[in-house]
Amino acid sequence: MKKSRDDYLTIFFISIIGIYILIALAFPMYAILSKSVENKDGIFIGFENYQSYFSNPALVYSIYNSLFISIITMVITISLAFVFAYALTKSCMIGKSVFRSIAMIPILVPSLLSGISLIYLFGKQGIFRDLMMGYDIYGPIGIIIAEVFYTFPHALLIIITALSIGDARLYEAAKVLRSKSIRTFFTVTLPSAKYGVISAAFVVFTLVITDFGIPKVIGGQFNVLAVDVYKQVIGQQNFEMGAVVSVVLIFPALLAFVVDRIVQRKQVAILTSRSVVHEPNKSKKFDLIMLIYCSVISVFILTIIGMCLYASLVTFWPYNLSLSLDNYQFDLMDGGGWDSYYNSIRMACYTAFFGTIVVFTGAYFVEKSRSVKTGRSILHLLSMMPMAIPGLVLGLAYIFFFNHPDNPLNFIYGTMAILVICTITHFYTVSHLTALTSLKQIDNEFEHVSSSLKQPFYKTFFRVTVPISLPAIFEIGIYFFVNAMTTVSAVVFLYSSKTNLASVAVLNMDDAGDIAPAAAMGMMIFYTNAAVRIIYVLITKKILVRFQKWRTKTV
Amino acid sequence: MKKITTIISFISVFFLNLVNANAGSLTVYTAIEAEDLKRYAATFNEDHPDIEINWVRDSTGIVTAKLLAEKNNPQADIIWGLAGTSLMLMKGEGMFEPYSPKGIDKLDPKFRDGDEPASWTGIDAWVAAVCVNTVEMAKHGFSMPSSWEDLTKPEYAGHVAMPNPNSSGTGFLDVSSWLQIFGEDGGWDFMDRLHNNISHYTHSGSKPCKQAASGEVPIGVSFAFRGARSKAKGAPIEIIVPSEGVGWEMEANAILKGTDNLEDAKTLADWAISKKAMEMYNVAYAVVGMPGVAKPVEHFPPALLGAMIKNDFEFAATNRKAILAEWQSRYDSKSEPKS
Numbered sequence: 001m002k003k004s005r006d007d008y009l010t011i012f013f014i015s016i017i018g019i020y021i022l023i024a025l026a027f028p029m030y031a032i033l034s035k036s037v038e039n040k041d042g043i044f045i046g047f048e049n050y051q052s053y054f055s056n057p058a059l060v061y062s063i064y065n066s067l068f069i070s071i072i073t074m075v076i077t078i079s080l081a082f083v084f085a086y087a088l089t090k091s092c093m094i095g096k097s098v099f100r101s102i103a104m105i106p107i108l109v110p111s112l113l114s115g116i117s118l119i120y121l122f123g124k125q126g127i128f129r130d131l132m133m134g135y136d137i138y139g140p141i142g143i144i145i146a147e148v149f150y151t152f153p154h155a156l157l158i159i160i161t162a163l164s165i166g167d168a169r170l171y172e173a174a175k176v177l178r179s180k181s182i183r184t185f186f187t188v189t190l191p192s193a194k195y196g197v198i199s200a201a202f203v204v205f206t207l208v209i210t211d212f213g214i215p216k217v218i219g220g221q222f223n224v225l226a227v228d229v230y231k232q233v234i235g236q237q238n239f240e241m242g243a244v245v246s247v248v249l250i251f252p253a254l255l256a257f258v259v260d261r262i263v264q265r266k267q268v269a270i271l272t273s274r275s276v277v278h279e280p281n282k283s284k285k286f287d288l289i290m291l292i293y294c295s296v297i298s299v300f301i302l303t304i305i306g307m308c309l310y311a312s313l314v315t316f317w318p319y320n321l322s323l324s325l326d327n328y329q330f331d332l333m334d335g336g337g338w339d340s341y342y343n344s345i346r347m348a349c350y351t352a353f354f355g356t357i358v359v360f361t362g363a364y365f366v367e368k369s370r371s372v373k374t375g376r377s378i379l380h381l382l383s384m385m386p387m388a389i390p391g392l393v394l395g396l397a398y399i400f401f402f403n404h405p406d407n408p409l410n411f412i413y414g415t416m417a418i419l420v421i422c423t424i425t426h427f428y429t430v431s432h433l434t435a436l437t438s439l440k441q442i443d444n445e446f447e448h449v450s451s452s453l454k455q456p457f458y459k460t461f462f463r464v465t466v467p468i469s470l471p472a473i474f475e476i477g478i479y480f481f482v483n484a485m486t487t488v489s490a491v492v493f494l495y496s497s498k499t500n501l502a503s504v505a506v507l508n509m510d511d512a513g514d515i516a517p518a519a520a521m522g523m524m525i526f527y528t529n530a531a532v533r534i535i536y537v538l539i540t541k542k543i544l545v546r547f548q549k550w551r552t553k554t555v
Numbered sequence: 556m557k558k559i560t561t562i563i564s565f566i567s568v569f570f571l572n573l574v575n576a577n578a579g580s581l582t583v584y585t586a587i588e589a590e591d592l593k594r595y596a597a598t599f600n601e602d603h604p605d606i607e608i609n610w611v612r613d614s615t616g617i618v619t620a621k622l623l624a625e626k627n628n629p630q631a632d633i634i635w636g637l638a639g640t641s642l643m644l645m646k647g648e649g650m651f652e653p654y655s656p657k658g659i660d661k662l663d664p665k666f667r668d669g670d671e672p673a674s675w676t677g678i679d680a681w682v683a684a685v686c687v688n689t690v691e692m693a694k695h696g697f698s699m700p701s702s703w704e705d706l707t708k709p710e711y712a713g714h715v716a717m718p719n720p721n722s723s724g725t726g727f728l729d730v731s732s733w734l735q736i737f738g739e740d741g742g743w744d745f746m747d748r749l750h751n752n753i754s755h756y757t758h759s760g761s762k763p764c765k766q767a768a769s770g771e772v773p774i775g776v777s778f779a780f781r782g783a784r785s786k787a788k789g790a791p792i793e794i795i796v797p798s799e800g801v802g803w804e805m806e807a808n809a810i811l812k813g814t815d816n817l818e819d820a821k822t823l824a825d826w827a828i829s830k831k832a833m834e835m836y837n838v839a840y841a842v843v844g845m846p847g848v849a850k851p852v853e854h855f856p857p858a859l860l861g862a863m864i865k866n867d868f869e870f871a872a873t874n875r876k877a878i879l880a881e882w883q884s885r886y887d888s889k890s891e892p893k894s
Contacts, residue, residue, distance in 0.1 A: 333589055
């Protein structure tokens with residue numbers, strides 16, 4: 001069959017995006033792997049670095065520590081999030097949307113902000129220090145509390161989705177069979193949500209084991225893998241060992257990723273076209289219990305954020321509690337000043353703009369193009385890879401790859417461009433999946449019709465696909481923006497004098513002991529993300545209505 | 556096809572414009588305290604308004620790590636204010652453009668590289684000290700320490716913070732000074748006992764003092780200048796000068812080999828050891844590289860200068876790696892069961 005102009009264009013675009021992912025992900029990962037088997041002078045030494053790693057008890061102990069906090073956090077977060085999600089989907093309590101919004105707050109702040117807040121709450125000068133009963137917040141206790149706060153919304157979103165697909169016909173059957181509600185829970189609710197819960201568990205596990213902000217701030221002397229990477233590279237100038245710890249860190253993350261993919265595939269089969277959405281029944285006692293539970297969790301979340309807000313306004317904790325804006329004078333602190341905040345905004349805008357274009361176009365070719373089957377599946381595979389790579393590892397890999405003098409792309413090292421590329425890559429997969437889901441909802445007939453009318457595919461793309469997918473496109477843009485504002489791990493090795501970032505400034509100010517200004521900068525990130533989120537909601541409500549009117553029209 | 560070529564060349568020109576360092580600006584790596592950077596740049600610009608300074612500031616260990624990492628592809632033009640031991644290490648790696656700045660002969664010989672032309676020049680020194688929060692000490696009923704040895708008293712268990720020498724220049728100068736004061740064996744024995752009292756090791760050298768200032772720990776092993784600053788801000792702290800003597804480290808400058816702005820870098824290197832610059836350093840630092848310039852600094856303990864040990868930088872620089880490795884294997888994981 002002769003290839004048409006469309007086919008060539010498709011191949012062209014698929015190759016461009018494929019090459020982008022190769023350069024932004026595969027090559028750097030190769031660089032980090034090869035660095036881990038080299039010595040300082042770049043000579044291949046086999047597994048010598050790994051041997052010296054595993055013969056260092058302090059470093060190996062971090063593996064146990066990392067697994068320990070990840071598993072404990074996973075159990076706590078999943079339990080708490082499950083009940084919360086259950087309340088939101090299966091009860092008739094009041095204020096559901098308020099609770100849901102509060103539960104999403106942790107997504108809008110850098111992970112380490114919760115650690116800073118805990119220091120003010122339970123540290124040696126903390127408001128509630130007596131509640132610690134002599135235990136030290138610096139260490140596993142602090143890490144786990146902060147990680148639960150940080151991972152809660154991620155788990156919640158997945159479990160809500162899983163619970164809301166429970167088929168109402170099964171609940172009806174259970175009712176007819178006079179099954180007790182507890183029995184219904186174990187035979188109907190739990191099995192249908194099983195895969196969602198497993199998936200959420202692995203997401204939490206990966207988030208915790210790869211997070212380094214929280215253990216850095218509140219871990220005290222409790223070493224974990226992610227902090228070891230940072231310490232080896234930043235503190236000890238030992239890049240080879242940093243590469244080794246990175247490779248060790250990839251394994252659990254990769255494993256969780258593979259299991260999650262397998263589980264996700266099974267999940268799809270549960271929801272069939274005949275499923276009916278289950279509407280909860282009113283039950284005074286149950287609704288009240290759920291209301292109390294959700295209130296308690298919400299108070300916890302609001303306390304963490306509220307404490308940071310208060311701490312950022314206190315002049316000199318704990319000896320001068322008068323309020324002032326002194327801590328917002330970032331130009332006088334270690335860490336980057338107000339410039340870092342404006343840089344973050346710029347970086348987030350670039351990331352949202354370019355990231356959305358790349359991701360959506362990529363997803364479009366994966367989902368909609370008729371020709372070049374192999375190219376499409378390779379592109380899809382490449383798009384899934386970033387999720388398995390921890391941000392810290394990606395950042396380190398970028399140093400090895402882009403700062404190599406023989407690399408023709410060397411010139412982007414130390415610029416805004418490398419931060420944007422790294423951040424887009426780091427958050428590529430989730431955006432890719434969002435775009436795919438939205439594109440799958442659009443009937444392929446559009447493509448068939450326009451190609452039989454001899455219209456080039458890009459006309460259909462711009463006139464049909466993009467307008468229909470606007471909600472998803474905005475969603476992806478917001479996702480990129482918010483994450484670009486909060487990410488620390490992916491960019492901490494890559495920022496330069498001109499491109500310091502707010503999230504990194506939070507880390508560095510905490511490092512220097514300027515913890516109140518760190519809280520203040522964290523709050524700036526929170527205000528920005530919250531404002532963007534609110535604007536987004538307004539836009540989707542008001543303006544998108546025009547584009548999406550056709551959806552609500554009765555057939 | 557022609558169209559595409561034009562577009563590509565446009566894009567590349569655009570990107571090159573974005574990333575090319577423009578003449579008249581210097582990328583300066585430093586570990587000087589952040590609050591001083593603006594003042595330093597402004598004072599320099601009084602004499603050289605056409606040279607713009609772009610600071611890259613971080614803890615000593617981090618700046619050192621960054622420079623070593625970028626060895627094959629240096630991003631910095633010049634170093635202004637980084638630990639002397641780090642610079643000696645980098646000189647050994649052949650990373651510097653040897654250049655004796657104008658007026659180098661006016662410096663104290665300790666504050667310059669012995670070779671001709673010199674690879675680095677020292678500007679000032681920072682000195683170890685212990686910040687003690689008087690409010691918290693009174694709360695716990697502790698007596699004030701007066702020596703390093705006092706810090707190992709069992710009553711302070713869990714109440715002392717000190718910087719991790721792997722990342723902090725202050726932490727490293729503490730460790731290297733203890734090894735010189737108490738001897739190799741005595742030094743490690745002292746640190747073993749001190750370790751029992753340590754609440755946590757911090758990443759940066761200023762943090763223990765800031766934590767002492769805010770009462771997060773009663774005792775912070777840090778440096779005098781930080782203590783003086785916190786005291787000036789109204790923190791209830793005393794700056795203790797341990798009686799055995801205190802370690803110190805100089806901050807020094809060097810031009811990176813391969814800088815694409817050598818002329819401006821030389822101008823800055825000259826200016827940074829001028830009398831005007833020394834007076835500028837003296838606002839915060841009690842010890843500067845040019846003898847006879849320094850005046851007393853507010854809140855600075857007067858006993859400190861006499862307590863500075865005769866520091867063997869050669870020892871510190873050559874043994875840096877071994878000392879850090881030994882330290883890490885002994886103390887870097889407080890999570891392990893204490894023996």
